[in-house]
Amino acid sequence: MSLKELIKFFYKKPFFEKIFHTTNYCLRNELSNCESVLDLGCGPSSPIASITWLKHTVGVDGYEEYIKVAKRNGTHDEFILGDIKNLEFEEKSFDAVLLIEVLEHLEKPDAVKLLEKAEKWARKKLIITTPNGFVNQSVLDNNVLQTHLSGWSVEDLTNLGFSKVLGLAGIKHLRKGKGENDSMDDDLAISIRYRPKIFWFVIATVSQLLTYKMPKLSFELFAVKFIQKPKYSEDYYKQYEYGFQNTNREDHKRILEVVDFKDKKVLDYGCGYGTLLSLIDVGGGEKYGLETNDFAVDYARGNGLNVGVLNESFEIPYAHGFFDTIIMNEVIEHIKNPGTSLDYISSFLKIGGEIVITTPNKNILVKNLDETHFSEMTFNELEHLIREKGFIVDLHEVSGFSVWDYMGRKIIYPLGKKISRSGIRVSDLVNKTRRGVDSLPYNKFRTNAVILGTQQLLVAHKE
Numbered sequence: 001m002s003l004k005e006l007i008k009f010f011y012k013k014p015f016f017e018k019i020f021h022t023t024n025y026c027l028r029n030e031l032s033n034c035e036s037v038l039d040l041g042c043g044p045s046s047p048i049a050s051i052t053w054l055k056h057t058v059g060v061d062g063y064e065e066y067i068k069v070a071k072r073n074g075t076h077d078e079f080i081l082g083d084i085k086n087l088e089f090e091e092k093s094f095d096a097v098l099l100i101e102v103l104e105h106l107e108k109p110d111a112v113k114l115l116e117k118a119e120k121w122a123r124k125k126l127i128i129t130t131p132n133g134f135v136n137q138s139v140l141d142n143n144v145l146q147t148h149l150s151g152w153s154v155e156d157l158t159n160l161g162f163s164k165v166l167g168l169a170g171i172k173h174l175r176k177g178k179g180e181n182d183s184m185d186d187d188l189a190i191s192i193r194y195r196p197k198i199f200w201f202v203i204a205t206v207s208q209l210l211t212y213k214m215p216k217l218s219f220e221l222f223a224v225k226f227i228q229k230p231k232y233s234e235d236y237y238k239q240y241e242y243g244f245q246n247t248n249r250e251d252h253k254r255i256l257e258v259v260d261f262k263d264k265k266v267l268d269y270g271c272g273y274g275t276l277l278s279l280i281d282v283g284g285g286e287k288y289g290l291e292t293n294d295f296a297v298d299y300a301r302g303n304g305l306n307v308g309v310l311n312e313s314f315e316i317p318y319a320h321g322f323f324d325t326i327i328m329n330e331v332i333e334h335i336k337n338p339g340t341s342l343d344y345i346s347s348f349l350k351i352g353g354e355i356v357i358t359t360p361n362k363n364i365l366v367k368n369l370d371e372t373h374f375s376e377m378t379f380n381e382l383e384h385l386i387r388e389k390g391f392i393v394d395l396h397e398v399s400g401f402s403v404w405d406y407m408g409r410k411i412i413y414p415l416g417k418k419i420s421r422s423g424i425r426v427s428d429l430v431n432k433t434r435r436g437v438d439s440l441p442y443n444k445f446r447t448n449a450v451i452l453g454t455q456q457l458l459v460a461h462k463e
Helices: 003-011 014-020 023-030 064-073 108-121 154-159 184-190 197-211 234-239 241-245 250-258 275-279 294-302 338-346 379-388 403-420 426-438
Strands: 036-040 056-061 078-081 094-100 122-131 164-171 218-226 265-269 286-291 307-309 323-329 349-360 391-399 455-462
Touching: 014 023, 014 197, 023 094, 023 122, 023 164, 023 218, 036 108, 056 064, 064 078, 094 108, 108 122, 154 164, 154 218, 154 338, 154 379, 164 197, 197 218, 250 275, 250 323, 250 349, 250 391, 250 455, 265 275, 286 294, 294 307, 323 338, 338 349, 338 379, 349 379, 379 391, 379 455
Parallel strands: 036 056, 036 094, 056 078, 094 122, 265 286, 265 323, 286 307, 323 349
Antiparallel strands: 122 218, 164 218, 349 455, 391 455
16 A cells, blocks of 8 residues: 555544544534635645535635636535635635635735735634745646745744644654645655655654644644634623632732832733732822723722723723833733734833733643633743834743643633533632632742743833
8 A cells, every 4th residue: 555545544534533633633623613614725625625514615726727626526616716815805704714735835925915814704713724834845736836935933823813723744854845746636645754755654643643732843734813702791700700809819919029010100901800900009100901891890990990991993092102011911812913912002102111911821731721812822932922022021930830720721610611500600619619729829930830830921121
């Protein structure tokens, strides 16, 4: 059996896909709540052909031969031959927009523009796959459009708001780009770098178990950007009310220790109930809060705090350069485009002003903590982003591993939701449990807990 035949045999087996997380498996998972799909750069044999529940699919490609083959294969309901950069669709036309192995064929500015348009066309999510970094590839199938023009990293994608990035195809250095005499159909077989190929294919496949959750090591990146805005309802706040209203939180205490708020103009962006804001002593300065939910704003105002409502565009209603300090306490992970948002938010800081950020420390245990988290970051990813935006990092610490943040979010909350059906309030169960956990010795913030620490605290000033 040839390597190509071996791949076709195993890759279609459900047990194989589930264990080794193939592109098809990941795609089916992400499209499970979708019915209509726009497939940009669909090629001759799109993976969505095997997804039976889709009600309407549109395939677009700029190479006529690929469209002809795709039509014969019946991969989509509708086909468009044309330049994907010049397409126009009505906003929210599709549940999902796919760019499977497309970005690397475009110059980066063109790719970013296309992603911006694709996001407008999607109702639920934008899904891409692309090599991890630049992989050299020239003409393929006599198609000059197959030439690779750009490379994309995990940081590139997270900065563009892709909150889920997975690593596929195993360890990066075991594979290579395809040559002029290769074909699209030989994708996984041809890309193996070493001989004997069947041996190294097995090694690459097994290494997929590692790279799936460590995408920086992988050959291929699978990324998802969620379009639907999270709904922070009153029930959401009540579910987490102990965290929102707890006046003895370790992150709050540490912020008050390391940041001087005296005589400063301070903004708590996404202040919730205003718990941290109420603890800050600005002396002769001024403190402000902004929050998305009316009931949280009313609660904060009831405690005498100057808190305004963030509109749907999350605009800051103050003059640029107005603040000495801006706090984002457990906020940035809820933002789809953290890089763009930081550019905007930092414009309201004075030169030399400080930004204070706390956010989960994404690692092998602390990840995907909440369905409203779009941009969880590792220690290095957060620091890279902040430096990229022109800040000087003054302090970057990580708390020790918290039993609560892992057990509470992964086990207690889901269990509480099930129990709530019997009449017990989720918040009662969760908050009583958390009080018990918090009575244990709490791990302090420090700089040597980067690998498994739960929460990051970063303080930086604007140049």
